[in-house]
Amino acid sequence: xxxxxxxxxxxxxxxxxxxxxxxxxxxxxxxxxxxxxxxxxxxxxxxxxxxxxxxxxxxxxxxxxxxxxxxxxxxxxxxxxxxxxxxxxxxxxxxxxxxxxxxxxxxxxxxxxxxxxxxxxxxxxxxxxxxxxxxxxxxxxxxxxxxxxxxxxxxxxxxxxxxxxxxxxxxxxxxxxxxxxxxxxxxxxxxxxxxxxxxxxxxxxxxxxxxxxxxxxxxxxxxxxxxxxxxxxxxxxxxxxxxxxxxxxxxxxxxxxxxxxxxxxxxxxxxxxxxxxxxxxxxxxxxxxxxxxxxxxxxxxxxxxxxxxxxxxxxxxxxxxxxxxxxxxxxxxxxxxxxxxxxxxxxxxx
Numbered sequence: 001x002x003x004x005x006x007x008x009x010x011x012x013x014x015x016x017x018x019x020x021x022x023x024x025x026x027x028x029x030x031x032x033x034x035x036x037x038x039x040x041x042x043x044x045x046x047x048x049x050x051x052x053x054x055x056x057x058x059x060x061x062x063x064x065x066x067x068x069x070x071x072x073x074x075x076x077x078x079x080x081x082x083x084x085x086x087x088x089x090x091x092x093x094x095x096x097x098x099x100x101x102x103x104x105x106x107x108x109x110x111x112x113x114x115x116x117x118x119x120x121x122x123x124x125x126x127x128x129x130x131x132x133x134x135x136x137x138x139x140x141x142x143x144x145x146x147x148x149x150x151x152x153x154x155x156x157x158x159x160x161x162x163x164x165x166x167x168x169x170x171x172x173x174x175x176x177x178x179x180x181x182x183x184x185x186x187x188x189x190x191x192x193x194x195x196x197x198x199x200x201x202x203x204x205x206x207x208x209x210x211x212x213x214x215x216x217x218x219x220x221x222x223x224x225x226x227x228x229x230x231x232x233x234x235x236x237x238x239x240x241x242x243x244x245x246x247x248x249x250x251x252x253x254x255x256x257x258x259x260x261x262x263x264x265x266x267x268x269x270x271x272x273x274x275x276x277x278x279x280x281x282x283x284x285x286x287x288x289x290x291x292x293x294x295x296x297x298x299x300x301x302x303x304x305x306x307x308x309x310x311x312x313x314x315x316x317x318x319x320x321x322x323x324x325x326x327x328x329x330x331x332x333x334x335x336x337x338x339x340x341x342x343x344x345x346x347x348x349x350x
Contacts, residue, residue: 127253
């Protein structure tokens with residue numbers, strides 16, 4: 001009898017959690033060594049980061065505000081991953097959702113509850129419309145969605161920069177690239193954390209339930225696992241692709257609306273803060289799980305918030321980025337390692 005490691009398609013929940021924790025601890029240890037070489041004592045600095053992040057209401061508020069868009073952009077990417085498609089354009093859809101929501105907030109007047117609903121509808125529609133062309137190109141012409149969704153990110157970014165610095169720019173102020181403050185705001189429930197945080201969690205739970213317990217969700221998962229078999233079974237794969245991609249774009253657009261109505265309260269260039277691209281990492285680390293994006297968005301928010309704290313303490317930006325990359329790198333390795341188990345063979349490869 002001999003022993004060897006064998007990779008299995010799925011990883012036990014306990015092993016996945018243990019490997020992720022071990023990976024984060026190892027990454028932090030390596031990051032501590034890097035900081036020590038730069039002349040910084042990592043232990044008291046780590047304690048300060050923990051206290052600033054979890055020991056104050058301000059730190060917890062920052063985590064909540066970072067988690068909200070990360071959960072939704074991660075969820076947007078996760079939905080398409082379930083059908084075997086990569087939505088790399090969540091950042092562009094975020095921008096267009098923010099743009100459409102801001103248009104309603106700036107130029108339409110009405111009761112605040114009604115206008116918040118109108119802004120939400122506009123944000124959802126903006127994100128869905130921005131992914132429409134890549135969706136139809138993928139469904140009817142088999143055009144690679146990686147290229148089309150990615151390129152549209154740059155178009156959306158430039159459009160928002162144009163309107164924020166040009167026709168919608170607030171006159172008579174020194175602020176560059178910003179519209180006037182939007183009068184309609186999402187109510188807050190914990191300091192500056194608004195109800196969009198709870199809506200993002202609810203969206204993840206609802207999408208997880210839809211994918212797990214509905215016929216549509218089963219057909220999406222089946223189409224992603226084996227498109228040929230799905231077509232043979234009579235599943236309208238093309239239609240499922242279209243709906244899944246439009247839902248994905250709408251979710252990313254909703255993230256933009258929440259950022260405008262709940263956090264920034266105005267449209268400005270760079271409003272996404274790369275949340276769309278970070279959402280790709282959130283979805284990948286969650287392995288396409290809609291519920292998993294909640295935990296991975298929390299992890300990403302902690303990393304981002306810690307990076308901000310380190311920079312305020314004089315740590316070089318490149319060092320912060322290196323530590324962030326180490327954490328993500330080791331976490332990805334740990335997730336993969338969780339799929340391997342030690343098995344026995346009879347010495348003949350069996």
